[in-house]
Amino acid sequence: MKESLKVGVSGVRGVVGESFTPQLAATFAQAFGAFVGRGPVVIGRDTRPSGIMLEQAVIAGLQSVGCTPVLLGIVPTPTLLVATKALGARGGIAITASHNAAEWNALKFVNRAGLFLDETRAGELYDLYHQGEFPLVPEAELPGLTTEHGAFARHMERITNYVDVAAIRARHFKVAVDCVNGVGAVFTPAWLRDALGCEVVALHDQPSGIFARGPEPVPENLGQLGQLVRRHGCALGFAHDPDGDRLALLDEYGQPLGEDFTLALAAWQVLERHAPGPVVTTVSTSLCVDAVAKKFGQDVIRTKIGEINVVEKILQLGAPVGGEGSGGVIVPAVHPCRCAYIAMALVLELLATHQRPVSLLCGEIPHYHIAKTKVPIVADTAPELLRRLRRRFEERGAHISLLDGVHANFGDRWVNVRRSNTEPVLRVTAEAATTAEANTLVRTALEDLRG
Amino acid sequence: MTLRIASFGVRGFVGVSLTPRVAMDFAGAFAAHLGGGRVLLGRDTRGSSAMLHAASLSSLVAAGCEVLDLGICPTPLLQYSVRPRAAAGALSISGGHNAMGWNSLTFIGPDGEFLDPNGGEAVLDRYHAGAFLSADWAHVGTVQPVTNFSSSYFDALAEWLDVAAIRAAKLTVLIDPVGGSGCAFLEEFAQRLGVRLLPINAQPSAYLAREPEPRPRSARQMAGIISQLGGDAGFLLSSDMTRLSLVSETGEPASEEFTFAVIANHVLGRHTGTVVTNTCTTRMIDDIAAKHDARLVKTCVGQAYIVSALLDEQGVLGGEGSGSAVLPDFSRAFDGFLMIGLVLEAMAQHGKKLSELLGALPRYHIVKRQIRCDSRHGYRALDFLQAQLRARPDAGTLDQTDGLRMDWPDGWVHARASRTEQLVRVISEAQTREIAMQRADEIERLIEQEI
Numbered sequence: 056m057k058e059s060l061k062v063g064v065s066g067v068r069g070v071v072g073e074s075f076t077p078q079l080a081a082t083f084a085q086a087f088g089a090f091v092g093r094g095p096v097v098i099g100r101d102t103r104p105s106g107i108m109l110e111q112a113v114i115a116g117l118q119s120v121g122c123t124p125v126l127l128g129i130v131p132t133p134t135l136l137v138a139t140k141a142l143g144a145r146g147g148i149a150i151t152a153s154h155n156a157a158e159w160n161a162l163k164f165v166n167r168a169g170l171f172l173d174e175t176r177a178g179e180l181y182d183l184y185h186q187g188e189f190p191l192v193p194e195a196e197l198p199g200l201t202t203e204h205g206a207f208a209r210h211m212e213r214i215t216n217y218v219d220v221a222a223i224r225a226r227h228f229k230v231a232v233d234c235v236n237g238v239g240a241v242f243t244p245a246w247l248r249d250a251l252g253c254e255v256v257a258l259h260d261q262p263s264g265i266f267a268r269g270p271e272p273v274p275e276n277l278g279q280l281g282q283l284v285r286r287h288g289c290a291l292g293f294a295h296d297p298d299g300d301r302l303a304l305l306d307e308y309g310q311p312l313g314e315d316f317t318l319a320l321a322a323w324q325v326l327e328r329h330a331p332g333p334v335v336t337t338v339s340t341s342l343c344v345d346a347v348a349k350k351f352g353q354d355v356i357r358t359k360i361g362e363i364n365v366v367e368k369i370l371q372l373g374a375p376v377g378g379e380g381s382g383g384v385i386v387p388a389v390h391p392c393r394c395a396y397i398a399m400a401l402v403l404e405l406l407a408t409h410q411r412p413v414s415l416l417c418g419e420i421p422h423y424h425i426a427k428t429k430v431p432i433v434a435d436t437a438p439e440l441l442r443r444l445r446r447r448f449e450e451r452g453a454h455i456s457l458l459d460g461v462h463a464n465f466g467d468r469w470v471n472v473r474r475s476n477t478e479p480v481l482r483v484t485a486e487a488a489t490t491a492e493a494n495t496l497v498r499t500a501l502e503d504l505r506g
Numbered sequence: 507m508t509l510r511i512a513s514f515g516v517r518g519f520v521g522v523s524l525t526p527r528v529a530m531d532f533a534g535a536f537a538a539h540l541g542g543g544r545v546l547l548g549r550d551t552r553g554s555s556a557m558l559h560a561a562s563l564s565s566l567v568a569a570g571c572e573v574l575d576l577g578i579c580p581t582p583l584l585q586y587s588v589r590p591r592a593a594a595g596a597l598s599i600s601g602g603h604n605a606m607g608w609n610s611l612t613f614i615g616p617d618g619e620f621l622d623p624n625g626g627e628a629v630l631d632r633y634h635a636g637a638f639l640s641a642d643w644a645h646v647g648t649v650q651p652v653t654n655f656s657s658s659y660f661d662a663l664a665e666w667l668d669v670a671a672i673r674a675a676k677l678t679v680l681i682d683p684v685g686g687s688g689c690a691f692l693e694e695f696a697q698r699l700g701v702r703l704l705p706i707n708a709q710p711s712a713y714l715a716r717e718p719e720p721r722p723r724s725a726r727q728m729a730g731i732i733s734q735l736g737g738d739a740g741f742l743l744s745s746d747m748t749r750l751s752l753v754s755e756t757g758e759p760a761s762e763e764f765t766f767a768v769i770a771n772h773v774l775g776r777h778t779g780t781v782v783t784n785t786c787t788t789r790m791i792d793d794i795a796a797k798h799d800a801r802l803v804k805t806c807v808g809q810a811y812i813v814s815a816l817l818d819e820q821g822v823l824g825g826e827g828s829g830s831a832v833l834p835d836f837s838r839a840f841d842g843f844l845m846i847g848l849v850l851e852a853m854a855q856h857g858k859k860l861s862e863l864l865g866a867l868p869r870y871h872i873v874k875r876q877i878r879c880d881s882r883h884g885y886r887a888l889d890f891l892q893a894q895l896r897a898r899p900d901a902g903t904l905d906q907t908d909g910l911r912m913d914w915p916d917g918w919v920h921a922r923a924s925r926t927e928q929l930v931r932v933i934s935e936a937q938t939r940e941i942a943m944q945r946a947d948e949i950e951r952l953i954e955q956e957i
Contacts, residue, residue: 072642077534077564081526105646108567115526115561158643191521194554194607195713265644 062181064174064361066163068152071105075160077112083162084116084148086184091145091167093121093192095201099128099135100150101238101298102264105160109150113162114200117148120189123198127206129262131238131299132163133394137213138206140169140390151298154271157264169390171363207242211396213389215250217329218400222407224252230403231256231289231305233280235270236263237297239395246396251403256287264297272296272303272382274311281309290406291413293399300362301382302395304402306414314382315341319420320413321384321398324405325376326351330388335368335377337361338462338471342486344380346421359458366391423468426493429480430504437474437481440504444472447503470496472504508881510925513627514620514810517610517925520554524609526561532629533562533597534638536613537569539629542639542647543594544572546587546614548579550600550687550745553712554609558599562611563649566597570641573649578710580687580747582841585618586659600687600746603719603828619817619838620810656691660843664698666836667847668855673700675854677738680704680728680753681846684718685711686745688842695843699850704735718744720751720829725759733757739849739860747842748809749829752849754861763788766825767867769845772852773833774798779822782815784808785907786920786933787827793868806908807922809840870917871939873946875932876924883957884923884930890956891921891949919945921953 060074061067067083069075088096096117100106106129114124125144127135132149139147147165155161164172164180172180183189230253234240240262247253258280259267269276272294284292284305292305304312304320322334322344333354336344345355356372358364362383369377369387378384383393384401402413409416432440445461448470453463460473460481468487475482481504485496509516509523516532518524537545545566549555566573574591576584581598588596596614604610613621613629621629632638641647679701683689689710696703706728707715717724720742728740732753740753751762767790770781774794780801783791787804795802803819805811809832812824816834825831830840831848852863879887888910895901895912902914909922917936924931930953934946 071646072640076640077530077568078527081530081561105643107649108564108646111560111564111567115557115564118557119521119526191525194520194552197553197557200556
């Protein structure tokens with residue numbers, strides 16, 4: 056069966072035109088309304104063509120159980136999270152499949168604190184959905200609908216209050232930005248110009264939702280942006296994903312830095328100029344983040360993959376910064392969520408303070424190399440294989456984490472072996488200072504798996 | 507409180523039988539029936555209409571329709587707009603003359619008429635089979651708000667009516683659109699006709715300020731003030747602007763049966779032709795048709811049946827005793843604006859007061875009763891009633907086009923199970939009030955005896 060619907064901790068995700076129908080969206084909205092109770096619920100979406108269809112379905116579903124939809128229209132996902140808390144709403148629904156391909160769309164559920172539901176809460180919501188009985192309100196009690204236009208501006212105010220805007224504006228940076236025809240196309244060029252005083256060269260800046268490049272801001276999708284950086288002599292390049300939570304950087308030569316460097320540079324600026332404390336990230340983030348933390352005598356705390364896991368650990372530890380290696384920077388002083396806009400502001404602030412090109416700043420951070428492979432397995436043998444690996448790694452003195460498969464940390468290198476969610480394979484990933492060392496880690500793990 | 511479905515629409519009680527899900531399924535079935543394409547969408551001001559509008563919009567977009575969204579729009583104006591906008595059809599959401607809590611979706615075809623009740627049940631078949639269209643992500647539909655739709659309609663209406671005569675008569679009119687979809691269009695209407703407007707209950711409202719059925723009982727407010735205000739005519743409408751009842755300048759509320767009678771007398775006086783009405787409309791219409799040598803055709807109750815028969819019979823005028831009229835050469839809708847215009851035109855052209863126009867009509871006494879009983883019992887009771895009436899020594903002519911009608915030389919009775927509520931509706935009309943009452947009492951007794 057072709058995969059076309061996923062209900063999980065990151066929301067309800069489906070393929071439009073197949074499993075993801077208005078009826079399904081409305082029913083999930085009813086369940087969410089019943090879950091959070093009567094009151095305002097914020098709705099925002101990205102630029103996907105199916106966004107309007109799901110937005111209208113969600114409006115009807117929410118109203119039917121007595122919740123008042125608060126429409127933000129097309130906004131970055133972090134803006135929706137900020138607004139949900141700032142407006143004192145009962146919760147929020149983000150209509151976006153983020154970096155997934157254009158045929159996908161999703162509903163992502165947000166609590167009143169402006170955080171995505173964690174696994175437990177999401178489980179409760181799906182339980183209500185499956186029970187399928189919602190308290191429909193009579194016509195006399197049906198709520199209306201409100202529209203909120205200033206959400207992005209208020210979100211940006213928090214960011215410009217956090218960084219030294221004057222220092223950034225003084226430099227008149229010339230930047231190229233690839234908006235991937237997503238929410239960035241609506242907001243980013245104007246914001247960089249007006250708020251941060253940049254000269255902007257924009258690419259894919261029609262908010263059509265028809266993504267002119269691969270939606271993930273990974274190096275292989277950023278060739279055009281690189282050319283633009285070189286042609287216009289930009290100080291750096293910014294690459295969005297479709298909903299404005301992840302950001303990748305290109306140096307002044309148009310070379311993609313790799314998404315892990317977004318967090319590394321942002322953490323650098325936070326630790327140096329804003330606040331001390333540990334950096335929280337996931338088990339799969341590059342060691343370059345550890346190198347930055349070490350510069351400032353700080354620890355890196357690792358969590359299971361998934362934004363909400365990082366956010367919860369940040370809040371628990373009071374960490375000043377964290378994020379994911381995929382280009383998601385979290386600064387809880389602005390709002391505990393991944394946000395491409397705080398990432399852009401921090402990187403520009405870093406360049407402004409150091410007055411050095413981004414390639415040279417990156418040169419100060421050790422570069423690591425990743426090696427990957429996958430191994431087919433017989434179904435159900437994975438747990439035993441992973442247990443065996445764990446013992447072997449322990450014998451070699453690794454620090455073991457079981458947050459995602461088996462993660463063996465040897466200080467200056469690591470190897471992770473985990474089951475794929477989509478295929479009957481084990482994925483082996485290793486990172487080390489050189490490609491040769493990373494390959495060795497992978498090869499050793501494969502030998503361990505064989506016996 | 508059950509869901510009442512027909513080939514041209516669905517009506518239900520909000521939160522009980524009419525849910526977002528039902529609206530989505532029906533809108534989806536309608537969109538699939540049209541095969542996508544351009545569709546107009548309009549609604550009234552009821553509290554549930556916004557929710558059903560969102561649900562319907564979502565389904566139309568999912569099916570790939572190009573939706574022209576007229577927002578709050580009287581149903582006749584929506585019907586009129588289908589042809590000039592070259593749409594495949596339209597979907598109207600309105601509580602119409604029904605009490606608070608009820609709402610309905612009505613399906614309108616490419617020429618602006620309700621889908622033909624005799625033309626098969628294509629939409630219902632699709633609804634029952636769940637055979638909807640699902641456009642793929644790149645071909646989902648679009649939504650375009652339309653705001654300037656009324657001027658071309660009023661242009662056409664002004665051309666149709668003798669505006670010069672109406673203007674010259676310097677009339678003052680009271681109009682009560684029950685806070686419904688007509689509110690926003692009254693000023694424009696009055697300006698076009700050159701009459702002074704005194705609006706009542708003319709703020710768009712989710713609630714009903716009076717009973718939504720235009721009839722003497724709903725006319726108390728207006729009847730009490732019209733003469734002090736110097737009004738020449740008073741008009742009460744349903745929330746969807748399809749039904750009208752009249753209040754004379756003396757403060758006399760006329761039975762809703764007089765609306766079609768006044769209009770028929772005026773229209774046929776100018777140009778006679780076939781007239782269509784239903785089997786439970788006042789005998790005034792029979793008399794007026796005879797006076798003007800017009801052929802009279804009788805059908806089932808409802809706009810869909812009347813308009814269908816008008817087209818079959820190439821009639822010039824249709825209408826019902828509940829306060830509706832349609833001129834098929836103007837549009838294929840029961841149209842409150844047109845009806846008001848025709849009444850004013852009749853006053854202006856003949857130089858008569860409204861009380862004089864009403865007084866000139868043949869006078870019958872009509873009694874309407876409602877007997878509570880569920881549909882199951884209702885149908886059985888009607889069978890029983892038929893047998894009883896047939897067996898009477900003075901049995902009149904029996905007609906079973908819609909429910910049951912028996913005619914005597916001095917009057918008639920009609921009994922029919924309501925399509926919207928758990929009721930049997932009884933109408934008795936006769937030359938004297940005593941006979942009308944006596945026959946109504948007898949029918950009521952027979953029905954109650956059986957249930």
